[in-house]
Amino acid sequence: MNLKVALAAAVMTACGAAQALAFPSMPKYLVDGYKNDKDYKPFIETVEGLKTKCDVCHKPGAEKKAKGHGLNDFGKVYHDRFKPKDFKAADMEKKTDDAMKVFKDAWEKSITEKNAEGKVYGDLIKAGKLPGKND
Numbered sequence: 213m214n215l216k217v218a219l220a221a222a223v224m225t226a227c228g229a230a231q232a233l234a235f236p237s238m239p240k241y242l243v244d245g246y247k248n249d250k251d252y253k254p255f256i257e258t259v260e261g262l263k264t265k266c267d268v269c270h271k272p273g274a275e276k277k278a279k280g281h282g283l284n285d286f287g288k289v290y291h292d293r294f295k296p297k298d299f300k301a302a303d304m305e306k307k308t309d310d311a312m313k314v315f316k317d318a319w320e321k322s323i324t325e326k327n328a329e330g331k332v333y334g335d336l337i338k339a340g341k342l343p344g345k346n347d
Contacts, residue, residue: 237311239268241315242259242315244312254338255340284345285344286344293322299314
């Protein structure tokens, strides 16, 4: 009986770890996808300077497994347009072009939206700022 409990606990721990690292490659897709776009140069420099590149969409230090995933306002907009199953499948199969297409489709739809202050996320990005509020 103790062996079954230990095995179940190990499986649950492994699943939780996998869930916590569900999309560790997303910042790489952001940087790789836009590093050659001159309009994105200041933003990519900002992203590269971040201690945690996930802060583009997540609030720093927020629990990413909690309800809402610790997303900031831009992260919520992006999340609503993102197709995680398609991205994860393509990324895991090393179909980089397909994963990049899923990433960029959601990104391009998201940057046209406005934040609560009426600022367009894409304008903030082109100004080299993080699009989301992280407070």
